[in-house]
Amino acid sequence: MGSPQDHAYRLLNEYANGFMVSQVLFAACELGVFDVLAEAREALDSAAVVACLGTSSRGTQLLLDTCASLKLLKVEVRGGKAFYQNTELSSAYLARGSPTSQCNMLLYLARTTYRCWGHLAEAVREGKNQYLQAFGVPSEELFSAIYRSEGERLRFMRGLQEVWSVAGRRVLAAFDLSQFPAICDLGGGPGALAKECVSLYPGCKVTVFDLPEVVRTAKEFCSVLEEGRIGFCEGDFFQDPLPEADLYILARVLHDWTDEKCSQLLQRIQRTCRPGGGVLVVESLLAEDGQGPVATQLFSLNMLLQTEGQERTPAQYRTLLSSAGFHGFQVNKTGAIYDAILARN
Numbered sequence: 001m002g003s004p005q006d007h008a009y010r011l012l013n014e015y016a017n018g019f020m021v022s023q024v025l026f027a028a029c030e031l032g033v034f035d036v037l038a039e040a041r042e043a044l045d046s047a048a049v050v051a052c053l054g055t056s057s058r059g060t061q062l063l064l065d066t067c068a069s070l071k072l073l074k075v076e077v078r079g080g081k082a083f084y085q086n087t088e089l090s091s092a093y094l095a096r097g098s099p100t101s102q103c104n105m106l107l108y109l110a111r112t113t114y115r116c117w118g119h120l121a122e123a124v125r126e127g128k129n130q131y132l133q134a135f136g137v138p139s140e141e142l143f144s145a146i147y148r149s150e151g152e153r154l155r156f157m158r159g160l161q162e163v164w165s166v167a168g169r170r171v172l173a174a175f176d177l178s179q180f181p182a183i184c185d186l187g188g189g190p191g192a193l194a195k196e197c198v199s200l201y202p203g204c205k206v207t208v209f210d211l212p213e214v215v216r217t218a219k220e221f222c223s224v225l226e227e228g229r230i231g232f233c234e235g236d237f238f239q240d241p242l243p244e245a246d247l248y249i250l251a252r253v254l255h256d257w258t259d260e261k262c263s264q265l266l267q268r269i270q271r272t273c274r275p276g277g278g279v280l281v282v283e284s285l286l287a288e289d290g291q292g293p294v295a296t297q298l299f300s301l302n303m304l305l306q307t308e309g310q311e312r313t314p315a316q317y318r319t320l321l322s323s324a325g326f327h328g329f330q331v332n333k334t335g336a337i338y339d340a341i342l343a344r345n
């Protein structure tokens with residue numbers, strides 16, 4: 001037990017060095033440490049990992065030991081030599097071959113999000129995203145900055161898909177959606193949530209609506225199209241006609257936009273939504289007083305750095321939805337990263 005000053009100083013150091021922990025995770029993932037260990041039938045020592053990765057002995061040893069202390073690897077010392085294996089966490093989420101791998105999301109965080117966060121002070125000063133400062137691209141059209149190259153768009157889409165492979169079921173089960181046979185996932189990206197939706201609700205069909213270049217790529221991701229139960233429709237949800245549906249899903253879409261643009265989109269949905277239909281908003285919700293959870297506050301700063309939007313409280317979503325003509329507002333705080341709100345037309 002240290003003094004309160006010791007505690008404060010420890011906390012300060014933990015926060016100050018937090019970025020190093022992220023970088024250990026990103027580097028080990030990028031180098032393929034977890035893939036080599038997943039493929040090996042036994043625990044490997046550092047020399048064996050070096051031989052597979054072609055990395056330096058010194059750097060690899062340091063990285064492996066740090067991963068072990070962070071519980072990203074298991075270590076066993078035999079005859080004075082350390083042998084490493086994946087933990088449950090790394091087998092499930094960090095090995096590329098795992099169906100729940102989050103590697104693309106981590107690479108996106110490492111190569112894009114991290115670079116934007118280097119400009120947080122400027123973002124706070126200016127109140128706007130930092131694509132120009134981080135990548136030299138202006139962000140007048142938000143998604144042309146986000147999709148500034150084919151590779152970048154692919155990484156973003158794969159990352160989005162990976163999150164729903166783990167968290168999708170929980171948000172879709174937050175309400176009984178079986179009453180909505182025709183569902184439209186607006187800004188549905190690679191169709192990952194649509195895939196979870198048709199598997200959870202056998203009676204429903206989902207149309208994924210997104211920008212043309214995204215739909216082109218999404219069709220490759222979702223090649224089977226779940227026996228005709230997932231369709232794609234390309235367009236701009238601020239301008240083009242929206243597909244008719246009983247339920248519109250907006251997952252991680254409203255947080256990209258200003259209140260004005262959210263209202264514009266919700267009004268368009270309300271005009272197209274069948275009577276008795278609804279809208280399902282999937283977002284990470286702030287506490288009503290804005291004081292937490294810290295993960296959502298960090299997401300909100302991330303929205304400042306990378307988009308035009310922010311994370312919101314349930315009351316802020318209620319205002320947006322009710323002024324667009326929706327009612328019967330229900331919130332389900334799932335206890336996981338993402339929450340769900342259902343409102344009716």
Ligand SMILES: C[S@@+](CC[C@H](N)C(=O)[O-])C[C@H]1O[C@@H](n2cnc3c(N)ncnc32)[C@H](O)[C@@H]1O
Nearest residue numbers: 160187188189210211214235236237238251252
């Ligand atoms: C943050 S992503 C969320 C994707 C998906 N809903 C998810 O949760 O994984 C926002 C999505 O909105 C799409 N989008 C952005 N602007 C759009 C527009 N004007 N019309 C249609 N889709 C748009 C993007 O291409 C992207 O797929």
